[in-house]
Structure formats: structure tokens, C-alpha cells
Amino acid sequence: MKKYLAFIPFFLFVVTVHLLTSWTDTLYYLTQMTMSAYYCLLIIGLCVVMGYAGQISLGHAGFFAIGGYISAALTTSNLIEYRDLPLVRLLDSMGMLMTGQDIYGDTLIVITPWMACLAAVILAILLAYLIGIPALKLKGHYLAMATLGFGIIIYRIVLATPYFGEADGIAEVPAFVLFGDISVSGDFSSRVSNYYIAWILLTLGMVLLINLIDSRVGRALRAIHGAEDAADSMGVDTTAYKLNVFVLSAVFAALAGVFMTHYNGSIGPSEAGVMKSVRYVAIVAVGGMAHLWGALIMGITLNFLSLRGVFGTYDDAVFGVILIFIMLFAPNGLLRINFRHVATQLLFFRRAGKKEA
Amino acid sequence: MALLELDSVHKRFGGLKAVNDVSFAVEEKSIKAVIGPNGAGKTTLFNLIAGSLPSTSGSIVFNGQELNRRKPYQIAGLGIARTFQNIKMFNGMTALENVMVGRHVQSRAGFISSMFRLPRTWQEEKDIYTKAMGLLDFLEIGEYANMEATSLSFGQQRAVELARALALEPTLLLLDEPAAGLNIYETAEVGRLITKIRDLGITVLLVEHDMSLVMDISDEIVVLSFGEKIAEGLPVDIQNNSEVIKVYLGE
Numbered sequence: 001m002k003k004y005l006a007f008i009p010f011f012l013f014v015v016t017v018h019l020l021t022s023w024t025d026t027l028y029y030l031t032q033m034t035m036s037a038y039y040c041l042l043i044i045g046l047c048v049v050m051g052y053a054g055q056i057s058l059g060h061a062g063f064f065a066i067g068g069y070i071s072a073a074l075t076t077s078n079l080i081e082y083r084d085l086p087l088v089r090l091l092d093s094m095g096m097l098m099t100g101q102d103i104y105g106d107t108l109i110v111i112t113p114w115m116a117c118l119a120a121v122i123l124a125i126l127l128a129y130l131i132g133i134p135a136l137k138l139k140g141h142y143l144a145m146a147t148l149g150f151g152i153i154i155y156r157i158v159l160a161t162p163y164f165g166e167a168d169g170i171a172e173v174p175a176f177v178l179f180g181d182i183s184v185s186g187d188f189s190s191r192v193s194n195y196y197i198a199w200i201l202l203t204l205g206m207v208l209l210i211n212l213i214d215s216r217v218g219r220a221l222r223a224i225h226g227a228e229d230a231a232d233s234m235g236v237d238t239t240a241y242k243l244n245v246f247v248l249s250a251v252f253a254a255l256a257g258v259f260m261t262h263y264n265g266s267i268g269p270s271e272a273g274v275m276k277s278v279r280y281v282a283i284v285a286v287g288g289m290a291h292l293w294g295a296l297i298m299g300i301t302l303n304f305l306s307l308r309g310v311f312g313t314y315d316d317a318v319f320g321v322i323l324i325f326i327m328l329f330a331p332n333g334l335l336r337i338n339f340r341h342v343a344t345q346l347l348f349f350r351r352a353g354k355k356e357a
Numbered sequence: 358m359a360l361l362e363l364d365s366v367h368k369r370f371g372g373l374k375a376v377n378d379v380s381f382a383v384e385e386k387s388i389k390a391v392i393g394p395n396g397a398g399k400t401t402l403f404n405l406i407a408g409s410l411p412s413t414s415g416s417i418v419f420n421g422q423e424l425n426r427r428k429p430y431q432i433a434g435l436g437i438a439r440t441f442q443n444i445k446m447f448n449g450m451t452a453l454e455n456v457m458v459g460r461h462v463q464s465r466a467g468f469i470s471s472m473f474r475l476p477r478t479w480q481e482e483k484d485i486y487t488k489a490m491g492l493l494d495f496l497e498i499g500e501y502a503n504m505e506a507t508s509l510s511f512g513q514q515r516a517v518e519l520a521r522a523l524a525l526e527p528t529l530l531l532l533d534e535p536a537a538g539l540n541i542y543e544t545a546e547v548g549r550l551i552t553k554i555r556d557l558g559i560t561v562l563l564v565e566h567d568m569s570l571v572m573d574i575s576d577e578i579v580v581l582s583f584g585e586k587i588a589e590g591l592p593v594d595i596q597n598n599s600e601v602i603k604v605y606l607g608e
Contacts, residue, residue: 208472215471215482216464219450223458226447233407235433235462235525244468290449 003210006293007203014199018192030195036303037198038260039280041205043299044292045252046280048209051290052218053245054225058277059131059147062154063124063250065272067257069158070120072170072267074111077163078102083109091115100174113176117258124254128247136242139228143246148274155272169268176262184262194263201259202296205252209292221245225290275316279306282323288333298334358421360385360560361406361529366415368401368584375401376412377584383529388551388561390571392595393581394604399564400442402581403533406562407439408432419529434462438527440518442534442564446506452517453502456489459524463488492520496550512543519550523559530554532563536570548574572596580604 021029042064049055079097082088088109091097096115100108111119127150135146158164165171175185183190184197212218223231224238232238261267270276283302287294302319305311311318329345330337359382368376376398383389391399404410406417408429417424424432438459447455464485466478493499496516501509506517515535522530535551536544548570555561565571571578571592578595580588582604588595595601 211474212468212472215474215478216461216466216485217468217471219454219458220461222450222454223447226449227445229409229429230441230445230447231458232429233409233433233439234458234521235430236458237428237430248468 003214004207007206010203014196018195022192027191030191032304032307033300034191034195034198034263035260035307036300037195037202038256038263039303040202040296040299041256041259042253043280043283043287043295044202044205044209045249045256047284047287047289047292047295048212048221049246049249050281050284051288051292051295052213052221052225053242055136055242055246056141056144056281057147057246057249058144058274058281059149059151059154060249060253060280061272061274061276062147062151063128063253064257064260064276065154065158065267065269066124066127067117067120067254068261068267068271069164069170069257070123071113071116071258072173072261073164074116074119075113075174075262076110076170076172079109079111080107102172110174113174113258113262117176117255120254120258121251124250125247128250129243132243132246136239136246143242147277151272151274151277155269155274158272159269165268167269169266170261171266173261173265173267176259184259186263186265198259198263206292206296213292217241222290275319278323279316279319282319282326285326286322286330286334288335291333291335294333294335359383360420361562362416362418363406364416364418366402366405366417367413368398368405368410369413374584376405378415379581379584379586380415381579381586381589383560383562384577385560386555386558387576388555388563388574390575390578391562391564391581392566392568392571392578396583397581398584399581400533401584403439403531403564406432407437407531433525436525436528437531438522438525438529439531440515440522440533440535442537444511444514444518446514446517448507450506451503452498452506452509452513453486453489453493455506455517456492456520456524457485459492459521460485460488462525489520489524492523493517495523495553496520511538512546515539515543515547516550519554523554527559529560529562532561532565534564534566536565536567541569544570 017033018030021027042060046057046060049057079088091111096112097109098112100110102108131146131150132143135142159167175183175187177183178197182193182197184194220231220236220241223234223236224241228238257271283299284295287298306315326334329342332338361383364380366376366379367374379402391402393399401410405412406424408424408427408431412425419435419437422435447458464481466481470478490499490502493502496519498513498516501513506514509517532551535547539547544567551561552574575592578590578592579586580595580601587604588598588601
């Protein structure tokens with residue numbers, strides 16, 4: 001049970017933030033905290049791929065965008081003209097459609113968020129297998145290359161497809177009713193409940209991944225990272241494990257995209273950008289790679305600062321600098337920084353400089 | 358029928374015949390040693406059996422099943438465990454966790470059941486833990502269970518690696534130079550552990566440089582030189598074989 005102890009300060013933090021913001025009348029901070037939590041859902045998934053399975057994905061923004069865009073597109077495209085088509089009727093009879101009104105008061109018939117979410121996750125799984133199967137058969141950083149290409153393709157597709165709103169993205173995404181009155185939406189009146197929904201979903205994700213790491217599967221993954229050929233000779237099908245953990249993280253990313261889109265009520269192509277993927281990689285690195293809590297803490301902090309606009313127009317540059325800094329001075333993450341290592345690195349630079357001079 | 362049968366196995370690296378027409382059989386519940394000077398092809402032969410390298414031609418049959426073209430993890434699944442010449446511990450994992458990885462083929466939990474901690478997974482985890490702990494005790498290193506494996510001494514890491522291989526519950530155990538880097542006392546200790554393992558009913562095939570160890574514990578010995586088998590027999594016969602003496606000591 002020791003591994004769950006860290007959830008206690010975590011819950012205290014979540015509740016404290018809520019209370020502090022409500023006492024100081026700054027509830028608007030909760031909006032960025034909610035969004036940070038959804039980004040973190042993606043980041044902890046990526047953390048398992050990078051830190052525990054030792055693979056790098058530079059395409060997670062692509063999976064996030066698949067989740068967001070599929071969910072946004074399906075829940076906003078009006079099927080009223082097609083309602084007599086057999087397929088639409090079939091969907092209707094299976095309870096997969098819902099009606100609503102657009103801002104002009106016209107009736108909309110759209111696919112329910114649950115179904116859209118399911119479709120998004122299935123598509124993310126299929127695409128992750130499609131990229132992963134050839135890339136992970138090879139040893140080395142082929143997954144990073146393949147996912148980089150994938151991320152760029154997704155970005156260009158959403159930017160150029162009228163169905164996905166081109167540069168404007170998709171707006172007026174309806175609320176995602178989870179059950180009863182509880183729904184994921186950007187409604188101001190439900191800001192507090194949405195804050196807790198996001199953090200509960202994130203907690204759920206954390207529990208699942210912490211369980212995974214401390215299990216037969218997690219040990220196999222860490223063994224692959226530690227000594228791949230030895231893991232192989234212990235009966236671990238290394239290719240299959242690397243592939244499945246990559247697919248799992250793609251699902252986490254897609255779900256993060258789905259929830260974020262319903263929360264914001266919209267999604268734009270910037271979510272699919274390659275720099276977003278680089279940012280996620282930087283955050284996992286700064287959190288200490290094989291360190292779920294580190295990734296979570298850094299994910300919340302950096303995303304919150306970024307969303308508050310603290311980094312200004314240097315936003316992307318900041319994450320690039322963070323990545324360089326971490327690789328040079330704190331390869332075990334900011335939380336486990338070794339100042340002796342930093343000192344030797346600086347010394348090394350000076351010596352290298354002298355040699356050249 | 359023997360447990361493991363090699364029939365005219367060849368391995369070529371370009372023009373180099375690393376293993377050339379080697380045939381021998383390993384009887385069940387025996388300790389067989391493969392010896393030979395450096396570069397004789399001993400480790401290559403091991404890698405062929407364990408599936409780390411594909412053989413160029415010939416057949417390797419274990420328990421009636423052809424091993425050639427199978428991947429290492431599939432061969433492990435058939436009941437062949439191995440250790441490495443340069444110990445390969447899993448970085449960042451404790452000694453106990455290293456051994457628990459060895460239970461992989463004996464357990465089933467997948468991604469979903471691991472994430473949701475289903476009851477049978479929970480039971481299985483307890484099982485894995487007990488078995489792994491038992492093996493560490495069997496190899497007399499139980500007290501180091503929760504230390505990071507790479508921080509242990511060389512001899513202790515050898516024992517962890519041995520426990521990890523045994524966790525597979527193998528029928529055949531391949532040991533690649535189990536005494537490499539060990540002093541004379543530790544070597545004797547490893548020899549004692551290996552006979553202890555054989556007494557469990559596990560067949561052992563080992564590659565070794567240390568003659569004292571090999572002569573002490575082996576039931577049978579195969580001698581390789583430049584990839585070819587030059588002798589096979591009981592330790593006494595090998596000690597008196599003129600060709601073996603020539604290869605080791607010169608004329």
C-alpha cells in the first residue's frame with residue numbers, strides 16, 4: 001500500500017488549490033489547473049513509454065489531436081439531412097445519437113460524446129499499431145522518427161481539411177455528460193465540478209499506471225529498458241511489450257484530447273503541432289523519465305505557467321531550453337538533480353573552451 | 358533420447374567459421390561442460406542454442422522441438438534459461454525484482470489485469486513474490502533482496518542471475534562462464550551451487566574456462582577448438598586426451 005501514500009499530499013494539494021482560489025476570489029485559476037490536469041493525463045502515459053520502456057514518441061500531440069478532433073467533429077456534424085439513411089437510423093436505434101440546438105435555434109442531430117470518444121480511442125489504437133508494428137521491430141530510435149513523421153502528417157491534415165475547420169479548428173463542441181448532472185464542459189457555473197472531474201480522471205490514470213509499473217508487465221518493461229537481450233532470454237516478448245505500452249500511451253493521449261476538447265468547447269490545429277509533442281517529451285524528461293510523480297508535478301507546474309502566459313511569446317523556446325538543460329545538467333530530472341554533475345559539466349565546458357583557444 | 362541434441366551445427370560470420378560441424382547431446386539431469394581456448398566458438402554456440410543468433414545450418418533439437426529460427430523469448434518459454442558471461446542485471450531494479458522478472462513465463466497477467474489489479478493477478482503477484490524470495494534464499498542471498506541489483510558485489514550478482522534463471526523453472530540451464538571474474542573460493546562456491554541446482558533435476562550445460570571447476574562438477578565434457586569439436590567424454594578421458602593437451606598447452 002506504500003506506493004499509494006503519495007496520493008494523500010496529492011489530494012490535499014488539489015483541495016487546497018480550490019479553497020485558496022475560492023477564498024481569494026481567483027477561481028479563474030482553476031480553468032488552467034483543469035487544462036493542466038488533462039495535459040498531464042497524456043504526460044503520464046508518455047512517461048511510461050519513455051521512462052519505463054525506453055522508447056521516445058515525438059507524435060503524442062498527434063494522438064491528442066486525434067482524440068480531440070474526432071470527438072469534436074463527430075459531436076458537431078449535423079446528421080439531420082441524413083436522418084433517413086439506414087446507417088443513421090441504425091445509430092439512432094442503438095442510442096448513439098442525440099439532439100441539440102445550434103446558436104441559431106436550429107435542431108441538430110449529432111453522435112453522442114460517448115460514441116465519439118469510443119471512435120476516437122479506437123482510431124488512436126489502430127494508428128498506434130500501424131506506426132508501432134514496423135518501427136518497434138527494429139532496435140534503436142526508429143519510433144521517435146516514425147512518430148515525428150506521424151505528428152507532422154496529423155498537423156497538416158487537420159490544418160488543411162475543411163471538415164476539421166482548417167486553421168480555425170472546431171468550435172461549439174457540446175458538453176460530455178458523464179452521468180446524471182456531471183458533465184465535462186467549459187460552462188462557468190460548472191468550473192469547480194470540472195476541476196474535480198479532471199483531477200479525478202487524472203488520479204484514475206495515475207492509479208492504473210502505478211499498478212502497471214509494479215506488476216508482471218511493468219517489471220517486464222523495466223527489464224527491457226535495463227537489458228533488452230537479458231529480458232528477451234527471460235521469456236519477455238520485447239517487441240510486443242514495447243508495442244503495447246506505446247498503444248496504451250496513445251490511448252491516454254487520445255482520452256486527454258477528448259476531455260480537453262469538451263472542456264474547452266473547441267479544438268484548433270495548434271494542439272497537433274510538433275512543438276507540442278516536443279513539449280511533452282521535455283516535461284517527462286524534466287520530471288525524471290522513469291518517475292510518474294515527477295512527470296505529474298512538472299506537467300502541472302509547466303503547463304500551468306505556460307497556460308497563464310508566463311513564458312509569453314517564448315513559450316516554445318522555453319521548453320526547448322528546458323530539454324537542453326535537462327539533458328546536460330540533470331539527466332535524472334529536476335527533482336533528483338545532482339549539483340556535482342552540474343559543476344563537472346560546467347567545468348568540462350570551460351576546459352573544452354580553453355583547448356580550442 | 359537426450360534432452361538437447363545438436364546435429365552438425367554451423368555458424369558462419371562472413372568467411373569465418375565460428376562453429377563448424379558441431380554435434381553432441383546433453384543427457385537429462387547431467388552437467389555437461391563446453392571448454393576450449395579463447396575464440397573456440399563456445400559463446401557463439403551458446404547464443405545459437407539460446408536463439409540470440411540464428412545458425413547457418415544444422416539442427417538443434419530440445420525435447421523433440423527444433424530450436425533454430427525461434428526467438429530467444431520463445432526458447433525461454435520452452436524451458437531453457439541462461440546466464441550471461443558479462444552479468445546482465447536489470448538496471449534500476451532490486452535483486453528481488455530481477456528474480457521476479459524470471460517468473461515471466463510462469464505467470465500470465467497482461468496489461469489490463471495488471472492495471473486493474475484483478476483478484477487473480479493479486480494472487481499471482483503473491484505467488485511470484487514467494488517463489489522469487491524462496492530462490493534468493495536457496496542461493497543464500499535472501500538478505501540482499503531489496504538492494505539494487507547493480508550495487509551488489511560481482512559474486513552476489515552472479516547468484517542473483519542464477520536465481521533469475523531458475524525462476525523460469527527451466528529444464529535446461531545454460532551457464533556462460535559462471536566462474537568468470539570470481540576468486541578461487543567464490544568459484545568453489547559457484548560449483549557447489551551448480552551441483553545443488555543439478556540435484557533439483559535441472560540439466561546444466563556450461564561454458565567455462567576454469568578447469569578446476571569443470572573437472573570437479575561435470576559429468577561430461579565437450580572440447581572445442583577453432584569452432585570444431587575435437588574431443589568429448591568423461592573428465593578423466595579429457596584430462597588425458599593428447600589433442601586436448603596440445604590445444605591447451607602446445608606441443
